[in-house]
Amino acid sequence: MIFPEGTCTNRSCLITYKPGAFIPAVPVQPVVIKYPNKMDTITWTWQGPGAFKILWLTLCQLHNEFIIEFLPVYTPSEEEKNNPALFAHNVRRLMAKALDIPITDYSFEDCQLAMAEGQLRLPVDTCLLEFAKLVRRLGLKPQNVEKVLQEFGNRARKMEGEKLGLEDFAHYLDVPVSDMLRDIFSLFNE
Structure with missing residues (x-):
């Protein structure tokens, strides 16, 4: 089974x-x-x-x-x-x-990010239902996302209060700036 x-x-x-x-x-x-x-x-x-x-x-x-x-x-x-x-x-x-129930693109990886420890953890009221779709469209591998985002968070904390922008986020993930990237960045920019 x-x-x-x-x-x-x-x-x-x-x-x-x-x-x-x-x-x-x-x-x-x-x-x-x-x-x-x-x-x-x-x-x-x-x-x-x-x-x-x-x-x-x-x-x-x-x-x-x-x-x-x-x-x-x-x-x-x-x-x-x-x-x-x-x-x-x-x-x-x-x-x-x-x-007789709907389907959603919510995934186990979304649960992992919602349950993550420390500053990577997303607010409970953040909508994660589309996270898996965003990750796929950005070409990121779900098993690496938490690690990459944790590294991004560590880098941001080292800047002592300075705020990194969307372009820095895109550069760090090595993907172009796109609407999908803006959506995922907004989840972590609250």
């Missing part, structure tokens, strides 16, 4: 699937699980109640119902076989339709 999101969510939408399970380019068996209970004691997220409290609340209910639905086997097209991200996106869309 593979959980392609790579993290815990609150079941209000499906976040970006990791492409790893889709790299072999073979048919997959999508399975969705629905929890119709009125009191949600199944969802666990980093900002919610702890795992043991969730477990305790679940065990205290007289009846816990869940529905497992096996969707039709999804066979990738030739284009999807060559593009695991597209394959993952299309399977996610199919599963979201079965669950």
Whole structure:
């Protein structure tokens, strides 16, 4: 069993699937699980109640119902076989339709930046839903983004109160100034 999101969510939408399970380019068996209970004691997220409290609340209910639905086997097209991200996106869309919930480009990497320690940490109310899309459009690798942004933050702190601008940010990331870069810079310029 593979959980392609790579993290815990609150079941209000499906976040970006990791492409790893889709790299072999073979048919997959999508399975969705629905929890119709009125009191949600199944969802666990980093900002919610702890795992043991969730477990305790679940065990205290007289009846816990869940529905497992096996969707039709999804066979990738030739284009999807060559593009695991597209394959993952299309399977996610199919599963979201079965669950009757939306999809979003929010990703595990967004969670990492939101939970980062120190001055790199983004404000809780900052909208990160498009961060993965921005990173892709800038051509940055998600696994390196936190390191690069941390280095940028360290460099900025060494300047003792001086503020670095968008051009400095672009130069440091070695990308041209663009609307996408302006958007990502604005997240860290609050």
